[in-house]
Structures are given as C-alpha cells and as structure tokens.
Amino acid sequence: MTSGDLAARRARHLAPSLGLSYADPLEIVRGEGAWLYDAKGDAYLDCVNNVCHVGHCHPTVVAAAAEQMAVLNTNTRYLHENAVRLAERLCGLLPDPLSVCFFVCSGSEANELALRLARTATGRHDVAVVDGAYHGNTSSLIELSPYKFNGRGGRGRADHVHVVPTPDPFRSRVHPLGAAFACDPQRVTDAAREAEPNGGLAALFCESLLGCAGQVVLPPAYLAAAFEHARAAGALCVADEVQVGFGRVGSHFWGFETQRAVPDIVTLGKPMGNGHPLAAVVTTPAVAAAFANGMEYFNTFGGNPVSCAVGSAVLDVIESEGLQRRASEVGALLLERLGGLEATAPLIGDVRGLGLFIGVELVLDRTTLEPAAAEATRVVEAMKDRGVLLSTDGPGHNVIKIKPPLAFGPAEAERVAAELATVLAGL
Ligand SMILES: Cc1ncc(COP(=O)(O)O)c(C=O)c1O
Numbered sequence: 001m002t003s004g005d006l007a008a009r010r011a012r013h014l015a016p017s018l019g020l021s022y023a024d025p026l027e028i029v030r031g032e033g034a035w036l037y038d039a040k041g042d043a044y045l046d047c048v049n050n051v052c053h054v055g056h057c058h059p060t061v062v063a064a065a066a067e068q069m070a071v072l073n074t075n076t077r078y079l080h081e082n083a084v085r086l087a088e089r090l091c092g093l094l095p096d097p098l099s100v101c102f103f104v105c106s107g108s109e110a111n112e113l114a115l116r117l118a119r120t121a122t123g124r125h126d127v128a129v130v131d132g133a134y135h136g137n138t139s140s141l142i143e144l145s146p147y148k149f150n151g152r153g154g155r156g157r158a159d160h161v162h163v164v165p166t167p168d169p170f171r172s173r174v175h176p177l178g179a180a181f182a183c184d185p186q187r188v189t190d191a192a193r194e195a196e197p198n199g200g201l202a203a204l205f206c207e208s209l210l211g212c213a214g215q216v217v218l219p220p221a222y223l224a225a226a227f228e229h230a231r232a233a234g235a236l237c238v239a240d241e242v243q244v245g246f247g248r249v250g251s252h253f254w255g256f257e258t259q260r261a262v263p264d265i266v267t268l269g270k271p272m273g274n275g276h277p278l279a280a281v282v283t284t285p286a287v288a289a290a291f292a293n294g295m296e297y298f299n300t301f302g303g304n305p306v307s308c309a310v311g312s313a314v315l316d317v318i319e320s321e322g323l324q325r326r327a328s329e330v331g332a333l334l335l336e337r338l339g340g341l342e343a344t345a346p347l348i349g350d351v352r353g354l355g356l357f358i359g360v361e362l363v364l365d366r367t368t369l370e371p372a373a374a375e376a377t378r379v380v381e382a383m384k385d386r387g388v389l390l391s392t393d394g395p396g397h398n399v400i401k402i403k404p405p406l407a408f409g410p411a412e413a414e415r416v417a418a419e420l421a422t423v424l425a426g427l
Contacts, residue, residue, distance in 0.1 A: 003027050003039060021391060022384055031056025033407040036389065045388045045412055047404045050357075053246055053271030054317040055407030061274045064313035068306045075300055076103065082308035089315055090282060093253055095262050100288035102281040103303030107242035107269030108136030110279040111205070113297075114265045115140055117283060118203035118236045121290040126195035128188060128204045128230065131166040132213025132395050135205055135240055144205055147212040147395070160198060162191035166213050167222050170350040170361060174369060183218075185225035192233030201235035203265075208255025211243045214394025215359025215401050217352050223259035236287065239263035242279070243357070246271040247318050248406065250328025250355025258354060274314050278307040323406040330413050331355040334402070337417035345424040347372055358402040360420075361394070371396025375427060382423040388416055 001009065006027060026044070030037040033055040036044045046056070054061065068082070076083055087101040104110050119125060127144055129135070134147040142148045143158045150156065157163060167183040188204055195201045206223060210216035227237040244255040245268050252258050256266070264287055269279035279302075291297070301307070318324060331353065338351045338360055349363035362372035362379070376398045380390045393401045402416070 021389075023381060026384075034405045034409075034412055043387060044384070045404075045415060047389055047402050047408070047416060048391050049405055050243060050248065050403040051270040052275050052405045053248070054274055054314055054321070054323060055405045056275075058274060058313075058317055058407075060317050061276075061310055061313045064309045065276060065306055068309035071305075073304050073306045075298075076303040077298075080305050080308075082305045082312065083303045086308040086311045086315075089312065090268075090280065093315075094266065094282055095257075097284040097286075098263070098266060098282045100283050100285055102283075102297065102299075103307065104279045104281065104299055105277040105301050105307075106136075106279050107240075107267065108138050108141055109299075109302070110242065110267035110269050110281050111135045111141055111144070111238075111240060112138050113281045114205070114238045114267050114283075115144070115203065117265055117281065117287050117291050118238065120293065121287045122200075122202045122234065122236060124195075124200050124202035124234070126160045126162060126198045126201050128162045128164055128191035128195070128201055128235065130206050130210065130213065131163050132210060132216075133205070133207060133240075134212040145212075150395075160195075162194045162201070164188055164191050164204075164226070166210065166216065167218055168214070168216055169219050170216075170352065171369060174349075174366070183222060185222055185229050188226045188229035189233060192230070192235065195233075201230065201233055203236045203238050204230035205238045205240060207240045207243065208259060208261075209244045209249065209354060209357055211401075212393055214361065214396075214399040215353065215357065215403075217354055218259055221260050223256055223261035227261050227263070236264040237261070238265045238267065240267050242267055242269035243403070246314070247324030248327055248355050248357050248403070250324060250331050253324060255354075255357075272314060273307060273310050276307060276310040277301070278311050318406075326409070327355040327406050330408060330410055331358065333410055334358060334413040334417065337413065338420070341417065341421055341424060345421070347375055347424060347427065353402070356402070356404060356406060356408060359393070360400040360402070362398045362400065371398035373397040376400055378427060379420070379423055382426070383419055386419045386423065388419050 027039040028036045036046050091099045131146050134145045135141045164187045192201045239256040265283045272278045342348045347362045350361040362376045364370040364372045376392045
C-alpha cells in the first residue's frame with residue numbers, strides 16, 4: 001500500500017475515534033533502540049514511547065518471547081515457573097507488605113482490578129482521584145479520569161468520584177491564583193468528607209508522577225501525606241505506576257519511592273512487557289485475602305508463559321544494561337540542557353522531571369501562565385520534521401512530554417536539546 005492508500009483504507013475500516021499523531025501521519029515500519037524508521041527509511045528519534053522501555057525490538061526480549069511461544073502458551077490454571085519467577089522478582093523489587101501479584105494485559109485492566117480490590121476489601125464504593133488524571137479506557141476508569149470526563153466528549157464527574165486539585169508546584173508557585181493549584185494533601189480529607197454521605201472512600205488513586213495532568217513531579221512527600229489522609233478516612237491507597245515504573249525516574253525503581261509513600265495496591269503496565277501486552281497489580285496479603293471471597297478471578301491471557309517470559313526478560317535487560325542509572329544520568333543531562341533554553345526562549349514557563357520523565361511547559365506569558373497550546377503543537381510538528389518525535393499533554397495541551405525508551409543516551413539528549421533550541425528560536 002502507498003501511504004495515501006493506507007490512510008484512506010484506515011479511515012474506512014478503523015474507528016474514527018482512534019487518533020493519529022501529526023498533521024501528516026507517519027508510517028512507521030521498524031524500530032531499534034530509541035529510533036523508529038518510516039517506510040521511506042527516514043529515522044526518527046522516539047522521545048515519547050515509554051512502553052518500549054528497554055528499546056524497540058530489544059533482541060533479548062524478542063528471543064524470550066519467540067522461544068516460549070514455540071514451546072507453550074496457556075493460561076494460569078496450570079503450574080508454570082514463568083509466572084512464579086516473575087511474581088517473585090516483582091515482589092522482591094517492591095517494599096513490604098506488597099507481596100501478592102495478579103497478572104493482567106493492560107494498564108486499564110490493572111486499574112480496573114485495583115478498583116475491584118479496593119471496593120471488595122473496604123465494602124465501599126466511592127473513589128478520590130487527582131485532577132487531570134487518566135487511569136484507563138474502561139467505563140469505570142473513564143469515570144475515574146478527569147482528563148477524560150472533563151475533556152472533549154466527556155460527560156462530567158460522576159457522583160461517586162471526588163476530585164483532589166492537581167498538586168502542581170509550578171502553578172502554585174508562580175500563578176496569581178496559586179491557591180487554586182494548591183499542593184495541600186489535606187484536600188484528600190476534603191474529598192473523603194464529600195464521600196461520607198455515600199458511605200466513604202474505598203480508595204485514593206494517584207499516579208506517582210502525573211502524566212496526562214502535564215508531566216508534573218509531585219511536591220516532596222506529597223504522596224506520603226496524601227496516603228496518610230486517605231488511610232485516616234479508611235480508604236486504600238493505589239499508586240498508578242503504569243507510566244513511570246521500572247526505573248524510569250532514575251533515583252528509584254518505582255515513582256512512589258521518591259515520595260516516601262508505600263501504597264496498598266500498585267498498578268503496573270506499559271514498560272513491563274516492552275510493547276507486549278503485560279501488566280500487573282501487586283497488593284498486600286490482607287487485600288488479596290479479602291478479594292478471595294469465593295468468586296474466582298480468571299484472566300484468559302494475563303500471566304501466560306509467553307507474557308511472563310517477556311516480563312522477566314525486560315527485568316533482565318534493565319539490570320544487565322544498568323538502565324535505571326542511565327535514566328538518572330541521561331535525564332539529568334537533558335534537564336540541564338532544557339533548563340538552559342529558558343533564558344533565550346520566553347515561551348518556556350517551566351522545565352521539570354525526574355530521570356527520563358520530563359515536561360517542558362510552554363506559556364504565552366510568564367506571569368499569567370496562559371497555556372501556549374498552539375505553539376506547543378507547532379513545536380511538536382517542527383521537531384517531527386527534524387526527526388524528533390514528541391507530543392503534548394496537560395489540561396492546557398501546552399506541556400511537551402519527553403519519556404523515551406531508556407535506550408536513549410547522552411548523544412540523543414544533546415540532539416533533542418539542540419533541535420528544540422533551533423525550533424523555539426524560529427517560532
Ligand atoms: C497513568 C496511566 N494509567 C493507566 C493507563 C491505561 O493503560 P493502558 O492504555 O495500557 O490500558 C494509562 C495509559 O495511558 C496511563 O497513562
């Protein structure tokens with residue numbers, strides 16, 4: 001198919017709600033490390049795919065999948081070493097008392113199960129979430145995702161959902177209405193009070209670093225304090241690590257560890273299978289026991305021997321290639337270079353991030369912080385034309401997000417910063 005033919009046929013038979021990136025969409029046919037290649041053979045530096053965590057098509061992961069696929073793929077109703085090994089390794093990487101695993105196939109499935117666990121364990125229904133959050137694509141999770149229910153096509157907040165303001169250090173520090181962007185974890189108690197007439201909160205869901213809310217790094221120890229408030233109200237605490245887990249933040253393996261918080265339930269996804277649909281929920285023995293109420297939890301594909309071979313291979317590569325340390329070092333370099341652009345590029349309001357989870361917030365005015373959404377889109381398009389793939393996020397669609405595969409190195413960091421300097425100068 002030619003690219004034009006492909007686009008027309010896609011439009012005819014794939015749902016129109018499935019978006020495409022860029023005004024002139026790319027036909028990507030191959031990936032390697034942090035690079036993607038289009039049908040013409042042009043190379044693009046992938047700065048947004050945190051799913052292919054250890055690098056596109058990493059040979060160790062590909063081999064593990066192919067070898068196990070050639071031997072056996074079944075469900076978890078048989079004893080199999082692969083699931084047990086992966087569960088042992090994951091639990092070994094998590095703090096006590098997180099020691100019981102459920103394997104699922106997507107971040108949405110993981111959060112959906114976390115919701116069921118919390119509701120069954122507490123006997124309550126309501127949930128608190130952070131403004132701007134996205135937790136998944138199911139009906140229940142759209143209800144828990146202000147990014148969606150308050151966004152285009154959304155139908156607003158459901159009665160059982162209670163929204164805590166985005167703890168946004170940049171806006172609360174700089175914006176004239178700073179209080180509206182309060183970083184006060186006490187807001188979790190306010191949400192719990194709001195839930196009291198309905199029987200109280202079952203859970204607080206919070207990403208360990210906020211993705212769709214605009215690549216926000218939470219204020220120091222915010223999550224620890226928010227969890228204290230939630231627990232005081234009888235709720236369970238769910239850390240959504242679907243975006244940021246597995247060493248991306250550099251200093252720690254999990255994002256919540258940077259916040260001195262220990263969740264009751266943690267949800268894992270995207271990077272866990274390096275592109276293979278593998279995700280997990282890890283919880284405490286107490287929560288898992290409450291959920292074992294007679295109703296079996298069955299998941300046809302979750303935890304199958306192929307997926308678990310892939311999950312173990314991903315952990316092997318993170319360890320053997322020192323990718324967590326690389327995220328820390330390369331992330332620090334990139335943050336420094338991007339921070340250096342602030343002096344000459346008045347559009348940059350804030351540069352923030354941890355490891356290789358970085359946001360560059362563009363504003364029209366550094367006092368009013370009016371989001372520079374159209375400019376952010378122009379930057380993303382111009383960077384694509386220069387061979388660097390980025391995208392935007394945040395409620396104002398003005399935050400350029402950077403979360404590349406961890407195969408991304410110092411040379412790639414220098415390239416991104418240099419291209420961005422040129423593009424910003426030309427706006
Ligand atoms: C924080 C967060 N949680 C959950 C999900 C849902 O994961 P999936 O798309 O694998 O269902 C996403 C997806 O973008 C996410 O960003």
